[in-house]
Amino acid sequence: MPLTLPPPLHEPEIPLAATNQPLPTEPLLLPPAHYCPKCNAKKFxxxxxxFCCGNGEVEIATNDYPPELVRLFTSQDEDALHFRKYARLYNNMFAFSSLGGAVDAKTEKGIYVFKLHGQIYHYIPDLLPSNETLKYLQLYFYDGQHEISNRLGCFxxxxxxxxxxxxxxxxxxxYARFFRCLKEMNIDENTQIILNKNTVPDQRVYNSPTSDEVAVIWPEATSSSESSNPHILVSGKSNKSHMIMHYYGCYxxxxxxxxxxxxxxxxxQGLKKMSTGGRRQIRVQQDPVQSCAVHTAEDLLSKEAIRATTGRTNTDxxxxxxQYYAYKLQRRPNNLLLRAGRCLQQYIVDMYVKVENTRLDFFRNNQDTIRADLYQGILDTVERGENSAANVGHRVVLPPTFIGGPRDLKKRYLNAMALVQRYGKPDLFVTMTCNLNWQEIKQExxxxxxxxxxxxxVSRIFRAKLLALKKLIMQKHVFGEVAVMIYVVEFQKRGLPHAHFLIILxxxxxxxxxxxxxxxxxxEIxxxxxxxxxxxxxxxxxHGPCGKLNPNCPCMKRTGNKEHCKSGYPKQFCDETTTNADGFPVYKRSSTGETVPIRRAxxxxxxxIPYNPYLSSLFDCHLNVEVCSSIQAVKYLYKYVYKGHDRISFNVVRDGERGAVDEIE
Known part of the structure; x- marks a missing residue:
């Protein structure tokens, strides 16, 4: 469908609020937070x-935490402070399954952040250790008389x-009660246990599962532990991994x-919605028939998308x-999950990948629904650089409706370039970064x-500040009347969210x-x-310091035998603002002789770093404002804001083997 553009704008000149108003004496404060009347979640x-409960349609019951665990997560006792510092290690030591993935443990600069590259996998080990090193569920029963000393040796x-x-x-x-009871048994290579994938009782009378519900000992041989089986089979010794799939309730x-x-x-996948009193209300309830069903379109697409692709409405x-994790991660009274510190970071990363997996599951199992045939033509294949006729035709397609996917980013980039074709080059490039010391964050x-x-x-307060900046630009005209604006939010490798704006006046x-x-x-200072x-x-x-003052600064880049700052700092002194030979701005930087101590230099x-005095005073954060003076920078800037994640695509095949192209893989 061709992109429809509005007509060019020709409004009279208006005053520039960013230059005519005095500098703010206080930072911008967000409106006070309020509580959802339906689920009592704090809303910013x-x-x-x-956002929290689907306007009263989602309700999930939970059990209370043990008092001693509450104390460890919340008090200022010496052992509690130690526990929270190493909460992720303590959790991993008591975990029954292992987390697989390329974890990046380097936090040399900036705040602590849990980073993991690629896919995440959960595995259950065999009942018997492959060597003398015990791990995960084996710590509960193998050599059970020395459980404490075995755990002390882990970290x-x-x-x-x-x-x-x-x-x-x-x-x-x-789960712990069940595995500890195995210490009374003689575990050998033929011993097998079965873990239930889903142990959800009726949430209207939510009770904790019992050890009899989560697992049983299975003395007889069984055929396999494939995902189609309603249980997870764990053997005493085996040559295969016992994977916990993302759609299992025990994950x-x-x-x-x-x-x-x-x-x-x-x-x-068995969590169903229920209708009460004429108004839909979601309560978590297990449906064993649906527990292994594939996601329906209603789970993952909006109602508008469902109408467009299937013609169905109101079938969610x-x-x-x-929806489940949006409810679980709300700031409600006594929600101890959000007090888990560094363990919470790992949990959020893990659950985010789970949500992405469910979306990918939908696209894989609904290729006809998303009209994959439209992407499988010869022209599309040639444009993507395919040079083998064997790959022309059937392929598993990742459509542009998958947010963050290559087709989604390409679509956004092309739309943005169409705006440039209509309205001209961007005038301003603005970057805003979150400040952990904002009053709205500290008071929570x-x-x-x-x-x-x-x-x-951090993410929710930053989003609110970002929208406040957007309103200032679009409605209050701090830079003048805006014809077109695009922005994209990213997360720094060191953890803080930031946004890039491109503004056409x-x-x-x-x-x-x-x-x-x-x-x-x-x-200037x-x-x-x-x-x-x-x-x-x-x-x-x-900026920095970098270069000779700090050769280890992250901005340093090596070209040949020389190292230099990739941002070009330190800049040159300049008595007045000009443009260089390439058309890029050279801002006024007076040689006053004044120096200030910054980070030991x-x-x-x-x-x-170039800034706008009015906005910096108002938002009290890193807020970089640059003038886009050259048309040469247009394509680079739009590609930069829509570049997406750092990633690599590859496929491993045997020599001479050609398989169908699977974009999801």
Whole structure:
């Protein structure tokens, strides 16, 4: 379908709020948070009623946490502080399954962040260890008389007194009770147990599962442990891995026993919606017939998309993974899940991948619904660089409706370039980065909590501030009348969210000469007459130091035998704003002789990142504003904001073997 563009805008010139208004004396504060009347979840500014509970349609019952675990997660006791620092290690030590994936443990600079590359897998080990090293569920029963000493040997950072407390806590866990009972048995290579995939009782009378419900001993041989089987078979010794699939209800409690100490079942495909009193209400209830069903279109597509692709309406019967975890991760009173610190970061990453897997499951099993035949033509194949006739025809397609996929990013890029064709090059490039010291973040933290361990809070407050900036640009015209604006949100490798804006102004508000640049952008340290702005710029808008002052700075890049800053710092002094030979702006940077101590170095105006004084004073964060003076930068900028994740695509095949192209794989 061709892109329909609005007619060009020709409004009269209006005052520029960013240059005519005095600098704010206080930072912008968001409206006070309020509570959802349906589910009592805290809602921040600009959040929709459906964000937490589907406007009253989602309700999930939970069990209370053991008092000792509550103390470890919330108190300021010495052992509790130690526990929260190493919460992820303690959880992994008591976990029944292993987490597979390429974990990046390097946190040399910036805040702590849990990073994992590629796919995530959960595995259950054999009942008997392959060597003398015990791991995961084996620690519960193998050499059970020495469980404490065995666990102490897992990680040198852990303490015996905390392990004793957690062993008492796990006495209420049905999985722990079951595996500990195996110490009374003689486990050999022929011993087999069966774990139930889904142990969800009726949520209207939500009870914790019992050890009899989660697993049984299976003395007879069985054929396989394929995903079509309603159970997970674990052998004493085997040559294959026992994988916990993302749609199993036991996926969460087996990997996160400290977050689900009662063995609460997580999301699975059998969670159904129920209708009460004429108004739909979602309550979690197991349907054994549907427990292994493939996702329906209603789970993963909006009603509009369903109408367009299938002609059906109002047929949403199951709760999706995204709806489930959106409910679970809300800030409600006594929601201890959000107090789990670094363990919470791993859990959120894991569950995000689970949500993405459910979306990919839908696309894989509904290729006809998404009209995959439209993407399998010869022209599409040639455009993607395919040079083998064997791959022309059938392929598994990842459509543009998969957010973040290559077709989605290409579609957005082409739409953005169409706007440039219509309205001209962008005038301003704005980058906004979250500030962990924003008042709205700090006031939500309990005593002893750190913002870096609250990724949900950081992301939601940043989104609210981002929308406030968007309103200032579009409605308050801080840069003048805006014809077109695009923006995209990314997450830094060191954990903080940031957004890139590309703004095209109307003809009357265009920045036409280098002399106009100074109305919007400054690249100098503010004078002492503006102490608040000066403090903000010195804190957020000073680059580096890098180069000879700090050769290990992340911005350093090697070209041949030389190392240089990829951003070109330190810049050159300049008495007035000009443009260089390539058409890029060279901002005014006066040689005043003033230096300020920044990160163990004395820096001057050459190290200032360009900023807008009005917006920096208002938002108190890293807010970079650049003028796009050259048409040469247009294509690069739009590709940059829509580049997507750092990724690589590859496929492993045998020599001479040709298989169907699978874009999801």
């Amino acid at each position: 500014a600009y959040e929709s009623p459906a 040198p950072e852990l303490r015996e007194d905390v392990i004793n407390i957690l062993m008492d806590v796990t006495k209420t866990n049905p 969460d409690p087996l990997q996160y026993p400290l977050l689900f100490p009662r063995g609460d079942c997580g999301w699975n 019967k199951h709760i999706s993974a995204r 933290l309990a005593v002893g909590e750190e913002a870096q361990n609250m990724p949900d809070l 109307t003809p009357a508000s265009k920045i036409k000469t280098p002399a106009d640049y100074d109305k919007f952008v400054s690249a 503010p004078s002492v007459e503006s102490p608040r702005l000066r403090k903000i710029v010195l804190k957020h808008m000073m 004395n820096l001057d105006n050459r190290w200032v």
